Each structure stands twice: as structure tokens, then as C-alpha cells.
Amino acid sequence: MNPDRLRYIDEFRDSALVRHLSHQIGNISRKHIHLMEVCGGHTMAIHKNGLTDFLPDNINLLSGPGCPVCVSSQRFIDHAIVLGRLPGVILATYGDLIRVPGSRSSLEKEKAKGADIRIVYSVLDVLEIAKQNHKNQVVFIGIGFETTAPASAAAIVRAQAEGLKNFYLLSSHKVMPPALESLAAGDTRIDGFIAPGHVSAITGYRIYQKLSEVYKRGVVISGFEPADILQSVLMLVKQIELNHYHVENEYTRVVRPEGNPRALAIMNEVFITVDAEWRGLGVVPRSGLAIGEKYAAFDASLRFMVNVPESLPSKGCICGEILTGKSRPSDCRLFSSVCNPFNPVGACMVSSEGACSVFYKFRS
Amino acid sequence: MTGKTERISLNHGNGGIYMNRLITGMFLRFFENEYIREQTDSAILRVKAGHLAYTTDSFVIDPLFFPGGNIGSLAVCGTLNDLAVSGAKPEYLSAGFIIEEGFNVVQLTRIVKSMAMEARKAGVRIVTGDTKVVNAGKCDKLFINTSGIGTLEEKHLSIGSGRNVKSGDKIIINGSPGEHGMAIMQARKLFAFKTSLKSDCANLYPMIRRMLASSRQVHFMRDATRGGVATVLNEISRKCNAGIEIDETLMPVNNEVKAMCEILGFDPLYIANEGKVIAVVDANDAEKVVVAMKHSDTGRQAAIIGEITNDHPGKAVLKTSSGGRRIIDELMSDQLPRIC
Numbered sequence: 001m002n003p004d005r006l007r008y009i010d011e012f013r014d015s016a017l018v019r020h021l022s023h024q025i026g027n028i029s030r031k032h033i034h035l036m037e038v039c040g041g042h043t044m045a046i047h048k049n050g051l052t053d054f055l056p057d058n059i060n061l062l063s064g065p066g067c068p069v070c071v072s073s074q075r076f077i078d079h080a081i082v083l084g085r086l087p088g089v090i091l092a093t094y095g096d097l098i099r100v101p102g103s104r105s106s107l108e109k110e111k112a113k114g115a116d117i118r119i120v121y122s123v124l125d126v127l128e129i130a131k132q133n134h135k136n137q138v139v140f141i142g143i144g145f146e147t148t149a150p151a152s153a154a155a156i157v158r159a160q161a162e163g164l165k166n167f168y169l170l171s172s173h174k175v176m177p178p179a180l181e182s183l184a185a186g187d188t189r190i191d192g193f194i195a196p197g198h199v200s201a202i203t204g205y206r207i208y209q210k211l212s213e214v215y216k217r218g219v220v221i222s223g224f225e226p227a228d229i230l231q232s233v234l235m236l237v238k239q240i241e242l243n244h245y246h247v248e249n250e251y252t253r254v255v256r257p258e259g260n261p262r263a264l265a266i267m268n269e270v271f272i273t274v275d276a277e278w279r280g281l282g283v284v285p286r287s288g289l290a291i292g293e294k295y296a297a298f299d300a301s302l303r304f305m306v307n308v309p310e311s312l313p314s315k316g317c318i319c320g321e322i323l324t325g326k327s328r329p330s331d332c333r334l335f336s337s338v339c340n341p342f343n344p345v346g347a348c349m350v351s352s353e354g355a356c357s358v359f360y361k362f363r364s
Numbered sequence: 365m366t367g368k369t370e371r372i373s374l375n376h377g378n379g380g381i382y383m384n385r386l387i388t389g390m391f392l393r394f395f396e397n398e399y400i401r402e403q404t405d406s407a408i409l410r411v412k413a414g415h416l417a418y419t420t421d422s423f424v425i426d427p428l429f430f431p432g433g434n435i436g437s438l439a440v441c442g443t444l445n446d447l448a449v450s451g452a453k454p455e456y457l458s459a460g461f462i463i464e465e466g467f468n469v470v471q472l473t474r475i476v477k478s479m480a481m482e483a484r485k486a487g488v489r490i491v492t493g494d495t496k497v498v499n500a501g502k503c504d505k506l507f508i509n510t511s512g513i514g515t516l517e518e519k520h521l522s523i524g525s526g527r528n529v530k531s532g533d534k535i536i537i538n539g540s541p542g543e544h545g546m547a548i549m550q551a552r553k554l555f556a557f558k559t560s561l562k563s564d565c566a567n568l569y570p571m572i573r574r575m576l577a578s579s580r581q582v583h584f585m586r587d588a589t590r591g592g593v594a595t596v597l598n599e600i601s602r603k604c605n606a607g608i609e610i611d612e613t614l615m616p617v618n619n620e621v622k623a624m625c626e627i628l629g630f631d632p633l634y635i636a637n638e639g640k641v642i643a644v645v646d647a648n649d650a651e652k653v654v655v656a657m658k659h660s661d662t663g664r665q666a667a668i669i670g671e672i673t674n675d676h677p678g679k680a681v682l683k684t685s686s687g688g689r690r691i692i693d694e695l696m697s698d699q700l701p702r703i704c
Contacts, residue, residue: 006622006626009622013685015685017685018688019687049684049686049690050684050689050690051686054688070546079663094700095700096493096700119700121554133449143703144703144704198704226684290703352700361691362691363691
């Protein structure tokens, strides 16, 4: 093998393989179908690699709700902003979130006004911040699905073990299956799901059974390289053409049927499932992760009793419809002219994996 | 001024005896040349008839020392490169220092020595300078400004403006993008993985001299610093109202840069460099120029990565390794690591 090639990456970008898959899809695809790529990472990979050029016109790709920043509700951002204004509080979060507009401000604007808001690359860094600032209360704004929730849980378990008394989590962690079922039960036409690869690496793939068995939708767990995505589309097309729906795993190099039992165990140790609000989907039953009783001392929403003012919906923004596959970014009348990466109105324009941001970046 | 714990105080900037000691004991001593020795308010330079290139740049970097260089080597090479990519031969530099009270003198000495060394290697003299010391907390340890003067031959006058760039011209890069930015991220200890990456901080003039000697058809050059290669490509397409087509498979990307980018979700085209040049060269001469570049240390991995086209004027497009196409957009905000 050429030493300049990266294993597990370059072979999945091979142009001959990509063309071959594209031809195979073209050869067997007859029905006009709508496939939802659930994960923001997939949306990014599709447009970064120009993959829609390799699909026939009868296959329509829809972006889904799998971008953690995008689905964070306005109320959650407003809540974080209120916490950031409390004296002695240090907020820490993953990058993109600070730019998401809340009802009246954003964490970025609060930071410019003097709030102590730190961007971190890992929640474990937040424990360090807490240790170094023992007079402050350090709140981690936790977002993300089954991919990031285990790390937040692990941080809480470690904080408990180390006796840290000034570390808290404001959890907006979410789980994917209820959101996908809500989409399948909704009025958006989705024939099949390109299911999230890294969520599945944690959960395994039994979580999608209901989608195929009850809702009769194709489900293929997919990796993030061009050949992965086209192979997954091919597998979905086969299922849909034959009306034979089941859960398949394309991302075999990462995803095991049982997922990652250790990660699941620590999540279950710390979190309980609760109803949660998703931008676009509204309140989805049992789709959120809140800190359970055993670790309640680390729950920022209990530690800081604050009044979060009523959220104001942003006018004209159709992020909600975009996150549910009902509309495309270009359908939004704010897209590009009013809402763009310089002045994001909705969360989908903020996150680098948000559908609007990806469309703006690669298709303008 | 040699004690290991000695620190810069406000006295080193007050115009008095401490400042004089700092200037003579450090700046004059290491930068030593016939111009700076005079300690006149202005350096008086002898120039040949013709054109001068004149540039300035300020350097603020955290950390000050990183694998492959420090703020001093960066401040010299950065300005030399701005002159060189304009087609000029760098001749003289100025150096201005803004130092935070309390800054370690040993560190300052190391930085000044590497500036002197880079300048000497380049055959360039640092002829004038300035020192200010500010109260603790009023600057981040040390800021350096350098200005540079170079001489420019008539035949190279159009390189800076790119007015001769035309459809069919080839686009050349001298090596892997992203090494500097990634080395800095490592030096900041933002991530818990180790690589052998070093900043590509280097004086590009020796290589550029070979390029210009090998061909009279170098139509444009720009060093790809902040904003990376993507920013320069956008600049060319906008400035020359030209379409740009880059072939991802031809781009020499260091494997460690590539691997780090994959992990973090970054694009190497947007990562900062301090020793990379993008050149636009007539198609007939492009191979020749690449061969000339490969004779220099800074050009061993030189490659033609794309061309200027009449299609999509004003836009840079990347042909991806998987055969798709996408726009190389301008950088908006700094890249942030992926969340999951």
C-alpha cells in the first residue's frame, strides 16, 4: 500500500469505486424516493464531496435532525445565557454552540460583554477548569446525542469520585431513536434513513428495529466517507425497490450490533430519559437525557434556580422545517440574504454541520 | 543581562540606562551591521535605481515558542516572504518590540538570536528598531513588528498584482498545507495526541529566486499564511476574475496533518502556513518551475495542483479525490473541532 495513503480513509474516497457505486445505484433505482441523512456529519460529507452529482434525479436526499447544535432549543440557549450572567459562574461548551442565537442574545455576545465562557474540546477539560477555579461554579453546557452523552456522564462520575464540588452539567443531551420515530410517524415523506454512524457505534443497531418493522422504512447505518454513503444509498435503494425493509449496517468497521456496552452503562448510570424539546420537532417524549437522582448534585438546572424569560420565536426562520426534511435551506426566504454565516438567524446556519451552513458554503 | 531569572521591567523602556543596556547588550549585539551600529534615528540606506518593495507585518502568537520556530523566526521569515512573493529581493528589515513587563530576558535573548540568525542566513540586515515595555497585562508577553524593503527588477513588477494571470496557467504549491497551524495547536496542548509536526516557518526567497531564474512566466505569487491556501485561491479568483480548478489528488498533504484534520473535522486548505507559496505560472513553464523549486529545501514537495480556467470566473472549485466537485469557499470563522 502507498505509505501516503491513510488507511480506512483513502480507500473509501477512491474515485473508481465511487463511480462504480454510482452506476449500480443508477442501474437498479426506479422509484422516486426520499432518503434522510440523519447526521449532520453525513450532510457535510455529501456536500463537501459533491455526492449528489453521483445520484440519479429520482433520489432526493433530505437533511435530518442529527446536528447537536441545530436541535438545541432556543429555551436551552436562553437558560445557558441566564446562568452565564450569574456572578462567579464560568460556562464551558463545545465550539459552535456559542454562536447560536437565543431569544435576545447569544453566548458569543454574552462573552463579548464579559461573561466567562470557555470553549473546550473535551468535557474532561472542564474538570480541570473547575479544579483551577475552585472559587467559581463551573457549568458545562452539554449538547449532543449518544456520542457525547457518555463523556458527560463519565465526567460526572469522575467529579464525584474526586470530590469536585464546583462542577455542574446543564444537560441538553438527547437520544436519537424517539426523534427518528417521531419523524417516521410525521407527515414528511421519508422512504429510508441513512442512519447515524457514530451514534450507532455507541447504541448498536437494535434501536432502529421499530423503524423498519413498524414504520416500514429502510435503515442503513452509514460511515462518513463518499463510498460509505453511496454504498448505504445503494443498500437503501435495494430495500425500497423490493419493499423489504430491515436494518443494515454499512459501517461494519466501526459499528457492532451491541454497540459500546461500557459507554451505554455509564450513560444509564448517570442519566434518565425525559421528554425534551428539539428545535423543529417540538417536544419529543423520552428523547432527552437528564441527570438522575444519584448525581443530582451535579445538575446545573437544580443547583441554580433561575428565571428563564419566555422564549421568542425567530421570525421567518424555517430551521424547524429544514430539520424535519420538509424544506430545503434554499426554500427559506431568509437564506443567504438575511441569514448567512456572518449573521446566522437560525441554528442550522451556525453549526458547521448544519444544513443551511453546508448549503451556503458548498453550493453558493 | 544574562541571569536566568532576569525579567524585563518598565525601566527597560524608559529611555534611560536600562534601556540603553538592553539595546546595546542585546539588539545591537545580535543584529550587528554597519547601519544599526550607527544608532541614528533613521537608517540611511544606499539604493540602486529601480523599484523598491516595502511591506510590514505584526506578529502576535501564542505560544511564543513552538516546534519549528518561535515568534522571532516567524517575524523575520514572514516579512522576507511578503517581499519575496512580490518578486523582490529582500534587503533590509526593521524590528519593533512591544514587551510585557516581567517578560523573561532569557526567552527574549533566544528570540532575538533566532531573528538575527534568520536574517543572516537570508543575507538581509536589520537596520533599525524600536522597543517599548508596557505594564503587565497590557500585552501578551511579546509582540513584534517587522517591516521590510526589497529591490525589484522591472520584469517582476506584475507578479504582485497578478495582471498577467490567464486561462490555462498552472497553479503550483511548494508543499503540504497545514503544518504551521497544526504544530501551533499541538504546542497549545489542545489535544492529547502527539505528532512529529513542525511549523513550516521558513524563508522562501532562496526557492523563489530559483523559480524566477527558471522562468519569466511566473504570473503571480502569494504566501498562504492566515486563512490558508483556500484564502489565497479565493484572492486570485476575485482579483483576476478568473476561475480556479484544483485537483485534490495532486495536493501534497502531510499524512499527520491529514490524520489530525480527519480526527478534528478540519480542512487543511484553511489552516495557516508560514512557509507555503501559491504560484500561478504559464502552462509551458510550469514543469520547469516545479523542477527548480524541488532543488530548494522549502520546495521538495512542490507540485502542480490545478489551473486557471475560463469557467466559473471568480470562483475556486475543488475536484475531490472521490471525483465530486465543490466550491472552495472563503474562510468565515475559525474552524472548530467537530462535536461528534
